[in-house]
Amino acid sequence: MHMADALISPAVGGAMWAATAGLTAYSAKKLRIDLDEHKVPLMGVLGAFIFAAQMINFTIPATGSSGHLGGGMILAILLGPYAGFLVMASVLTVQALFFADGGLLALGCNIFNLGFFPCFIAYPLIYKKIAGESPTPGRILLGAMVAAILGLQLGALGVVLETWFSGLSELSFINFLLLMQPIHLAIGIVEGVVTAAVVSFVWKTHPEILARAPSAPGAKAHSHKPLLIGLALFAVVAGGMLSWFASTHPDGLEWAVKGATGKEELEATKEGVHGVMGWMQEKLSFLPDYDFNKPNEEKAGKKEESWPDISAGKSLAGILGAALTLLLAGVIGFALRRYYSHSKG
Amino acid sequence: MAALMGNIESSLLNIGYLETLSYQQTPLHRLDPRVKLLTTLVFIIAVVSFGKYEITGLIPFIIYPVALIAVGNLPPGYLFKKILLAAPFAFFIGIFNPFLDRALMVQLGPVGISGGWVSFASIMIRFTLTVSAALILIAGTGFNAVCLALDKMGTPRSFVIQLLFLYRYIFVLTDEALRLVRARALRSFQGRGMGFKVFSYMIGQLLLRTLDRAHRIHLAMLSRGFDGKIRLLRPLQIHGRDAAFFLGWSALFVLMRWYNIPHLLGNAVAGLIR
Numbered sequence: 282m283h284m285a286d287a288l289i290s291p292a293v294g295g296a297m298w299a300a301t302a303g304l305t306a307y308s309a310k311k312l313r314i315d316l317d318e319h320k321v322p323l324m325g326v327l328g329a330f331i332f333a334a335q336m337i338n339f340t341i342p343a344t345g346s347s348g349h350l351g352g353g354m355i356l357a358i359l360l361g362p363y364a365g366f367l368v369m370a371s372v373l374t375v376q377a378l379f380f381a382d383g384g385l386l387a388l389g390c391n392i393f394n395l396g397f398f399p400c401f402i403a404y405p406l407i408y409k410k411i412a413g414e415s416p417t418p419g420r421i422l423l424g425a426m427v428a429a430i431l432g433l434q435l436g437a438l439g440v441v442l443e444t445w446f447s448g449l450s451e452l453s454f455i456n457f458l459l460l461m462q463p464i465h466l467a468i469g470i471v472e473g474v475v476t477a478a479v480v481s482f483v484w485k486t487h488p489e490i491l492a493r494a495p496s497a498p499g500a501k502a503h504s505h506k507p508l509l510i511g512l513a514l515f516a517v518v519a520g521g522m523l524s525w526f527a528s529t530h531p532d533g534l535e536w537a538v539k540g541a542t543g544k545e546e547l548e549a550t551k552e553g554v555h556g557v558m559g560w561m562q563e564k565l566s567f568l569p570d571y572d573f574n575k576p577n578e579e580k581a582g583k584k585e586e587s588w589p590d591i592s593a594g595k596s597l598a599g600i601l602g603a604a605l606t607l608l609l610a611g612v613i614g615f616a617l618r619r620y621y622s623h624s625k626g
Numbered sequence: 627m628a629a630l631m632g633n634i635e636s637s638l639l640n641i642g643y644l645e646t647l648s649y650q651q652t653p654l655h656r657l658d659p660r661v662k663l664l665t666t667l668v669f670i671i672a673v674v675s676f677g678k679y680e681i682t683g684l685i686p687f688i689i690y691p692v693a694l695i696a697v698g699n700l701p702p703g704y705l706f707k708k709i710l711l712a713a714p715f716a717f718f719i720g721i722f723n724p725f726l727d728r729a730l731m732v733q734l735g736p737v738g739i740s741g742g743w744v745s746f747a748s749i750m751i752r753f754t755l756t757v758s759a760a761l762i763l764i765a766g767t768g769f770n771a772v773c774l775a776l777d778k779m780g781t782p783r784s785f786v787i788q789l790l791f792l793y794r795y796i797f798v799l800t801d802e803a804l805r806l807v808r809a810r811a812l813r814s815f816q817g818r819g820m821g822f823k824v825f826s827y828m829i830g831q832l833l834l835r836t837l838d839r840a841h842r843i844h845l846a847m848l849s850r851g852f853d854g855k856i857r858l859l860r861p862l863q864i865h866g867r868d869a870a871f872f873l874g875w876s877a878l879f880v881l882m883r884w885y886n887i888p889h890l891l892g893n894a895v896a897g898l899i900r
Contacts, residue, residue: 283715285712285756286670286673286756287674287749287750287756290674291671291675294674305781305782305785309782309783310782312784313784321791321844322791322837322840322841323837323840324788324792325791325794325840326795326798326799326833326836326837326840328788328791328792329792330799330833330836332792332799333796333799333800367784367785367788368788368792370785371788371789372792375789375793378760378772379764380640380711380712381711381712381757381760381761382712384670384756384757385667385670385759385760386667386670386674386756444719449749450719450722450723450749451722451726452722452726453726478826479829486830486834487837605892606685606888606891607685607688610686610692611692613689613693614692614695614696615696617696617697618695618696618697618699
């Protein structure tokens with residue numbers, strides 16, 4: 282199960298899409314495969330393999346929930362980080378298009394969570410350091426385990442952050458985090474074992490595949506570039522959106538401030554740097570409260586969610602209007618269908 | 627094991643059926659795939675950009691899937707089932723809302739509805755709208771056409787090729803998997819079930835065999851002149867009707883996003899009654 286569009290705001294979705302698109306272009310540039318290389322069918326097959334593997338759910342004992350393989354680690358180890366990222370992106374795209382597993386807007390988030398963290402962070406920083414060039418089975422297992430666990434923890438953290446920033450779920454950051462991280466720890470262990478098993482198997486039967494998997498080309502300095510790009514983008518996104526955080530329920534800080542001073546937010550001075558920053562923020566936040574046409578709410582102070590001005594009469598009109606709209610939509614749909622099937626003969 | 631076999635076979639059929647739907651010849655299918663892709667994206671962004679408590683404003687957006695299903699001759703029941711299948715993620719996260727957000731928000735006569743239920747309903751409506759848009763995109767366009775659209779709109783060529791090969795090889799792999807599973811079942815007198823060891827051996831065999839077959843298929847493609855360019859029977863050209871489709875629907879989405887149509891309608895009708 283990947284993130285759905287219903288829980289994403291356009292700001293978060295768009296930002297993650299930008300990050301993912303940048304990474305995809307970068308990976309494609311670094312890859313530069315020729316069509317008649319052996320790599321092409323290998324990438325396709327491994328993609329299909331991961332696709333199939335993701336469909337197999339295993340139950341996690343003692344929690345009553347299930348998990349499935351991510352596959353990013355396997356792809357990174359067997360194909361290298363760039364090809365691995367592209368293959369992971371393609372698998373998630375097909376899942377989103379054909380199985381509605383993950384929304385189209387959320388696809389950017391999903392590719393980032395499941396592709397960037399294993400391929401560009403866990404693989405170079407952990408697996409390569411542990412397993413090295415010609416690994417023993419023990420080192421493969423250790424490297425795969427640690428890398429998979431870390432990759433999944435980061436991916437889960439990504440999901441929590443993206444959902445939290447979108448503001449559509451009531452789950453608080455801490456609660457969601459406490460839900461996600463332990464389960465993904467268990468999944469990470471299983472993924473580490475399976476990754477190690479698959480990699481060892483390929484190492485025994487087709488060692489040339491592993492030998493050919495390119496490390497990040499160029500000197501050590503270059504190999505950190507995608508990591509830095511991805512982290513920088515993520516940081517910009519997170520940092521840029523922190524300014525919007527102020528518009529949700531009182532967080533821990535505001536709650537503490539409220540308890541201490543009786544007000545949720547201390548009034549910033551209108552003078553000097555604060556004043557300028559405040560004015561800039563007001564002008565720049567084109568999506569105050571994730572709402573396009575209610576800019577006045579922002580100035581009114583952000584005690585609670587933007588309460589749409591609902592009164593009994595208005596809600597009745599709304600319900601009546603909604604029912605009429607649905608009826609209208611249904612009539613139009615029927616009419617269109619009859620028209621088009623008639624004209625076809 | 628039978629569950630796994632059924633799983634493999636049914637997902638194969640799933641992709642196949644959606645793809646079959648895309649072979650139809652309707653006005654929807656004849657539109658340029660780029661236009662359909664872009665319109666779907668505008669739709670999704672419009673739907674997702676509503677505030678978290680919005681319900682009535684979202685309702686008129688149903689016209690897009692409904693119209694496309696009608697014009698594209700798509701089976702609504704099948705699509706609805708797929709939406710239901712994909713619902714658990716949004717459902718299980720959204721269901722926390724009613725428990726965490728209990729502030730009273732709407733008063734319908736004697737019944738009070740908390741904000742949590744309103745935002746939960748909003749999430750589920752959003753989910754239905756966005757997922758149906760994505761499914762209709764594939765059923766009304768076809769995977770190859772979508773890939774071509776992506777290619778023409780600037781996606782890196784290697785990624786598009788990877789998508790195409792992945793799609794092709796999913797069928798190859800599931801084919802091999804079915805064969806392996808069936809062979810084992812026949813030779814084991816429907817034995818008690820696969821232990822972990824047998825399972826892992828079979829997965830390994832599956833990987834090796836698929837690699838082998840994929841390599842042969844790739845060589846076959848190359849020797850038949852495959853050069854990375856995707857070719858469709860219909861060349862891509864933007865006609866007036868494509869532009870009209872995109873501009874018309876986008877304008878409608880923007881209109882429905884800015885003005886709450888159900889409210890307007892409801893007020894008008896209520897005014898008439900009085």
